[in-house]
Amino acid sequence: MSIVIQEFKCRNCGGKLDVTPETIMVVCSYCGTPNWFVEATEDIMVVPSMGRDDIVKSFLTRISEDFDLKRIADKIQIVEVRGVYIPFYFFSIKVEGFYEGWKTERVVETVGRRTQVKTRRKRVSESFSSILKIPVLARRSAEDFSLKELSSHYNYSNPPSIPIGDIKDFKNLKMSFLRSEIGVEEASVIARDDAGDMMLRKVSSKVDELTKFVCNTKIVEKSKLTLLPYWYIIYSYGNAQYRVAYAGWDCHLLLAQEPVMAxxxxxxxxxxxxxxxxxxxxxxxxxxxxxxxxxxxxxxxxxxxxxxxxxxxxxxxxxxxxx
Structure with missing residues (x-):
């Protein structure tokens, strides 16, 4: 049995391309031409990213201003700086329903020097209706360090996005693109389930015993596949390495690992x-x-x-x- 090895070449100059199963697009290292490995680029939106130097500058500024890091600044070494586009879907889910349950109230009563605690059970019932913003990571497996914070910051800051085909300066972007592994239909099911679970947790926190919960979910808005720029820096201190993650569109710090000092x-x-x-x-x-x-x-x-x-x-x- 023979093994066939497929080689990918640049559509412009014929140069060899390094392609993996996750590749959406790769920039030719010889001529800078973007080569696409998805059929419908108009259905993919991308949030433009700041450059590598901006991320490094933000990290160095944090070192100089942070109470703990500035004390060890001369011993910190940057090991790696990497940027990657992470695929997400974003949904607006309308949740409506009602719940019933029991709430326990404890009342302290003092008569003279004697104090008693009496417990009362109160039946509660309430309806609810709200719109929830639900992000869905379009990957079945991905590192979870700060990706939740990435999607939350996107919903909060609402940066502009453009069709991925409108990006011109791919050669200087120096970022990789992760292919989505989940389609919009599957993502829709996940979003509705997440919205229902979110309301269940919220309702459960209001009562001590939940006896009935009815929740209907409806998608009122959904985004195209949206690629968010995610940057991380790995730095070393002593014999250990730590990671710092940033949102690429505004250099906002998502999460930072720091050494525990004496x-x-x-x-x-x-x-x-x-x-x-x-x-x-x-x-x-x-x-x-x-x-x-x-x-x-x-x-x-x-x-x-x-x-x-x-x-x-x-x-x-x-x-x-x-x-």
Missing amino acids: YHRVGYILGAVSGCLISALGLTFTFVGGLNPIYSLFSLAAGCVVSWFFGGKVVEDVRIEGG
């Missing part, structure tokens, strides 16, 4: 110890000072939560900061 760990340890003290003081005042047991249980729970939160951070090597 003074961070000291703060985390003090936080964990303070949680233990809160619990201990609550128990002490209960058995020695006659504090109501209700407040003792509250202080015990609060102290455990504080200790758990800071105790987990003591062993972490990476901090995550948002833009």
Whole structure:
């Protein structure tokens, strides 16, 4: 059995092209001509991106202004700067329905030196109607670092987009394009499901026991396949590497990984110890000072939560900061 290797060449000069199964378009390294590997480029929108130098400048500015990073600026080395276009669909979903459930109310009543906590159950019912903005990543598998923040920032900033065929300066763009793996029909189903799940979570937070939930979803607006520019910088400090992600259209910081310094760990340890003290003081005042047991249980729970939160951070090597 013979193996056939297909070779792709530039439509303009015949130069060899490096093509992968994900390729939407590749720019010829010899003549700069864009070569398309999708049939209908008019159905693909793209948000124009700032250049590589702008992203690096934004990162260096952050180092000089950040309280933690500027202290180690001379030890930070940029390892890689890469830009890639990520495919998304964006939907406006109208959700309508109603829910029923039970809400528990706790009332503290004090008579003399005696305090009682009474619990009451109240039946609640409410209808809802709203428009939700739902992004759908048009990839079945992709790195999830800051992609949610990328789509959220797009919805917030609403940058202009143009047909991908209108981009002229592909050679200087220096970005790769990821092919979509999900069609608009499948994305529509995902968007409606996500909208329903979002409303279910919102409704569930309003009651202690949800007994009935009815939700109808309808797509009122959907975008063409939209490619968002996503840049990330990998930098090193010591023996570790960290990542910083940016939205390409305005150099907005999405998420940043930063090293945990010694003074961070000291703060985390003090936080964990303070949680233990809160619990201990609550128990002490209960058995020695006659504090109501209700407040003792509250202080015990609060102290455990504080200790758990800071105790987990003591062993972490990476901090995550948002833009």
